[in-house]
Amino acid sequence: MTVQTERPPSGPVDVSKTDGGASDGPRPRAASRAGALIPYLLLLPAAAATVLLLGWPLVKDVLLSFQNLNMSQLIQHVTEWNGFENYRTVLTGADFWRVTLRSILFTAANVVLIMVLGTLVGLLLARLGRRMRVLLLFGLVLAWAMPVVAASTVYQWLFAQRFGVVNWVLDKLGWHSMADYSWTSSQMSTFFVVTLLVVWMSIPFVAINLYAATTTIPGELYEAAALDGAGAWRSFTTVTMPFLRPFLYATTFLEIIWVFKAFVQVFTINGGGPDRLTEILPVYAYVEGVGNQHYGMGAAIAVLTILILLGLTAYYLRIVLKQEEDEL
Amino acid sequence: MKRKLTAAIGIAGMMVSIAACGGDSGDDGGKAGADGYKGETLTVWVMDGSSPDPWQKELTAAFEKKTQAKVKFEVQQWNGIQQKLTTSLSEENPPDVFEIGNTQTPAYAKTGGLADLADLKSEIGGEWTESLNNSSVFEGKQYAAPWYFANRVVLYNKKIWADAGIKGTPKTRDEFYDVLKTIGEKTDAEPIYLPGQNWYHFVGLVVGEGGELVKKDGDTYVSNLDDPKVAAAMETYKKFQALSKAPKDKDEATPQQGEVFAKGDVGAFIGMGWEAGIAIEANPEIEKEIGYFTIPGAAADKPEGVFLGGSNLAVAAGSQKQDLAKEFLKLALSDKFEGRLAKLNGVIPNKESLQTSLKGNAAAEAAAPAAAGGGTTPLIAQWAAVENAPNPIKTYMTAVLGGKSPAEAAKQVEGEFNKRLAQQQ
Numbered sequence: 015m016t017v018q019t020e021r022p023p024s025g026p027v028d029v030s031k032t033d034g035g036a037s038d039g040p041r042p043r044a045a046s047r048a049g050a051l052i053p054y055l056l057l058l059p060a061a062a063a064t065v066l067l068l069g070w071p072l073v074k075d076v077l078l079s080f081q082n083l084n085m086s087q088l089i090q091h092v093t094e095w096n097g098f099e100n101y102r103t104v105l106t107g108a109d110f111w112r113v114t115l116r117s118i119l120f121t122a123a124n125v126v127l128i129m130v131l132g133t134l135v136g137l138l139l140a141r142l143g144r145r146m147r148v149l150l151l152f153g154l155v156l157a158w159a160m161p162v163v164a165a166s167t168v169y170q171w172l173f174a175q176r177f178g179v180v181n182w183v184l185d186k187l188g189w190h191s192m193a194d195y196s197w198t199s200s201q202m203s204t205f206f207v208v209t210l211l212v213v214w215m216s217i218p219f220v221a222i223n224l225y226a227a228t229t230t231i232p233g234e235l236y237e238a239a240a241l242d243g244a245g246a247w248r249s250f251t252t253v254t255m256p257f258l259r260p261f262l263y264a265t266t267f268l269e270i271i272w273v274f275k276a277f278v279q280v281f282t283i284n285g286g287g288p289d290r291l292t293e294i295l296p297v298y299a300y301v302e303g304v305g306n307q308h309y310g311m312g313a314a315i316a317v318l319t320i321l322i323l324l325g326l327t328a329y330y331l332r333i334v335l336k337q338e339e340d341e342l
Numbered sequence: 343m344k345r346k347l348t349a350a351i352g353i354a355g356m357m358v359s360i361a362a363c364g365g366d367s368g369d370d371g372g373k374a375g376a377d378g379y380k381g382e383t384l385t386v387w388v389m390d391g392s393s394p395d396p397w398q399k400e401l402t403a404a405f406e407k408k409t410q411a412k413v414k415f416e417v418q419q420w421n422g423i424q425q426k427l428t429t430s431l432s433e434e435n436p437p438d439v440f441e442i443g444n445t446q447t448p449a450y451a452k453t454g455g456l457a458d459l460a461d462l463k464s465e466i467g468g469e470w471t472e473s474l475n476n477s478s479v480f481e482g483k484q485y486a487a488p489w490y491f492a493n494r495v496v497l498y499n500k501k502i503w504a505d506a507g508i509k510g511t512p513k514t515r516d517e518f519y520d521v522l523k524t525i526g527e528k529t530d531a532e533p534i535y536l537p538g539q540n541w542y543h544f545v546g547l548v549v550g551e552g553g554e555l556v557k558k559d560g561d562t563y564v565s566n567l568d569d570p571k572v573a574a575a576m577e578t579y580k581k582f583q584a585l586s587k588a589p590k591d592k593d594e595a596t597p598q599q600g601e602v603f604a605k606g607d608v609g610a611f612i613g614m615g616w617e618a619g620i621a622i623e624a625n626p627e628i629e630k631e632i633g634y635f636t637i638p639g640a641a642a643d644k645p646e647g648v649f650l651g652g653s654n655l656a657v658a659a660g661s662q663k664q665d666l667a668k669e670f671l672k673l674a675l676s677d678k679f680e681g682r683l684a685k686l687n688g689v690i691p692n693k694e695s696l697q698t699s700l701k702g703n704a705a706a707e708a709a710a711p712a713a714a715g716g717g718t719t720p721l722i723a724q725w726a727a728v729e730n731a732p733n734p735i736k737t738y739m740t741a742v743l744g745g746k747s748p749a750e751a752a753k754q755v756e757g758e759f760n761k762r763l764a765q766q767q
Contacts, residue, residue, distance in 0.1 A: 089660075287732055307428055
């Protein structure tokens with residue numbers, strides 16, 4: 015996005031080579047071949063780690079999704095292929111589609127909240143004085159650094175029905191009907207707690223990212239805008255926004271991916287309950303696969319989850335791919 | 343230079359240990375008979391709270407003396423145990439011996455993960471109480487050995503009861519209710535701590551009504567929650583639950599009801615005798631205040647129905663130490679250790695002749711009268727799937743407590759319940 019201008023205009027590689035041959039300088043063939051290998055050798059460890067840690071489980075998951083694998087088969091090490099049976103069962107059931115819709119709505123609500131609040135905090139960071147900024151950054155980093163399970167457990171305690179601080183505070187504030195309120199007994203109140211947790215944990219990343227983006231904006235631009243008579247809003251939309259846009263894209267899509275698979279938060283707070291009403295796709299895959307010990311079925315749901323996530327992030331992937339094309 | 347030295351030392355060290363191994367195996371080959379198990383370690387999984395420390399220590403010592411082998415006890419939690427057990431049984435090194443809940447045994451017997459214990463049964467199982475051995479037998483074969491059984495009692499706080507001016511313990515369900523009401527009126531205490539999903543107690547109430555949770559429909563089992571008897575049991579549960587401030591969507595283990603009771607402001611709770619231990623650990627002061635009585639039934643002559651919970655001991659089919667595992671079972675289930683467990687934990691032993699060891703244990707004496715009228719969940723291979731979270735029985739209970747009629751709630755969970763009963767295993 016920012017380096018494009020420094021590159022020569024794109025065109026066939028051989029053409030640019032003959033054009034710019036002088037800068038490269040002629041080299042012996044053998045040395046250049048060895049030299050050409052080096053980048054690949056350097057890439058090898060990362061590629062190997064990716065294949066081993068991400069590729070293999072993915073292949074295994076796809077293989078499992080075509081098997082009838084339950085308690086007996088797992089214990090006796092029997093492989094029973096059953097073709098598309100798992101997919102057929104999942105896709106023809108009402109549960110899967112309900113959970114998919116719920117996951118998408120959950121993701122949308124969370125990502126909007128995260129982006130809006132995160133951006134506001136990021137802009138606040140840019141305007142704060144040195145001392146307050148350090149203090150706020152410190153707080154953000156602490157919230158960010160907290161392990162997810164630890165944070166979920168703390169939220170569980172905060173919102174516990176009998177001994178939770180939240181109910182106690184609400185009661186002290188005069189809201190006595192909340193004294194024994196069960197946050198986990200309805201779908202919406204459970205989602206409320208989960209959303210609070212997810213948003214709280216995600217704001218730091220967006221805020222710090224956006225703050226970093228604002229530091230790249232040269233101050234002269236604001237001066238120039240002010241000279242041209244631009245007010246605060248106008249200088250925000252014409253100066254700040256263009257710089258922030260690529261960062262907003264990237265963080266939004268990262269947040270979509272992260273929120274979509276927010277398994278730990280949802281599962282720890284209420285196990286997808288009450289009555290399976292807060293299960294999102296990863297939790298659904300876990301409950302069906304591991305919980306009910308239908309490992310093949312769980313694998314099929316996981317594969318479908320990946321496909322849906324790919325679909326949701328296709329727009330972003332397209333931008334990235336297009337950019338790379340542009341840069342060539 | 344230094345690095346080379348380090349490497350050399352490392353290699354030398356390895357050589358020594360290899361040599362040591364060689365020496366060991368040579369010794370093993372040389373000795374025979376009683377010392378044949380020397381150097382082996384048997385892994386035994388027991389559930390949280392089921393076997394007290396002194397029992398484990400004494401048994402380990404006796405086992406080592408008898409076989410020269412060591413025992414490693416690993417304590418497991420009930421929550422998520424099925425997933426953990428399934429995975430472990432599929433691995434190369436499963437636990438050699440493990441405790442398995444009686445309601446879950448048929449499902450695992452069907453998977454082929456449990457070793458056939460026919461010879462053990464004929465050797466030491468002649469006196470096992472038949473009703474307690476039922477869950478260990480699947481399709482005519484002995485897949486586990488009955489270990490201990492237990493049913494719930496009422497644990498109450500004597501001080502709170504005295505404060506409310508109550509003398510003696512109630513003999514009928516209505517008396518029990520009135521007593522709890524009095525406590526609520528005369529003291530600041532919560533009369534009873536009864537969370538909405540103590541489903542073992544609910545199963546007991548269903549047994550007391552003579553109801554069944556499932557019924558047979560052709561070849562498959564389906565939900566029977568819409569039976570009026572089940573509804574009546576749930577109404578009883580609801581009536582008592584209304585006296586409690588406990589969450590309607592949590593079970594007795596989250597938080598541990600013993601720990602809640604330990605704070606000293608709860609009049610009573612329904613639990614296992616050993617849950618008193620949890621309370622005492624949290625607050626030693628409470629020990630002198632804890633009393634026990636049989637859960638009162640509708641009429642004075644017949645106690646409330648109870649869920650006859652229990653555990654069996656099984657040997658993993660994939661264990662490399664089958665013989666050693668059976669040696670362990672013979673010792674653990676011997677009169678000495680079976681009797682000791684019954685005495686320490688106040689649980690029902692697997693033989694009638696050992697019942698005497700319960701004498702003097704207040705919790706066990708309170709539990710005993712109800713045991714005869716106790717029952718279990720259906721002993722079918724399909725049942726284990728029902729207990730996986732989210733357990734539809736728990737969902738049913740929370741729904742009724744949340745205001746739905748039993749019929750509506752039964753309808754709500756019927757789909758999930760039937761799906762689980764029909765699942766391929």
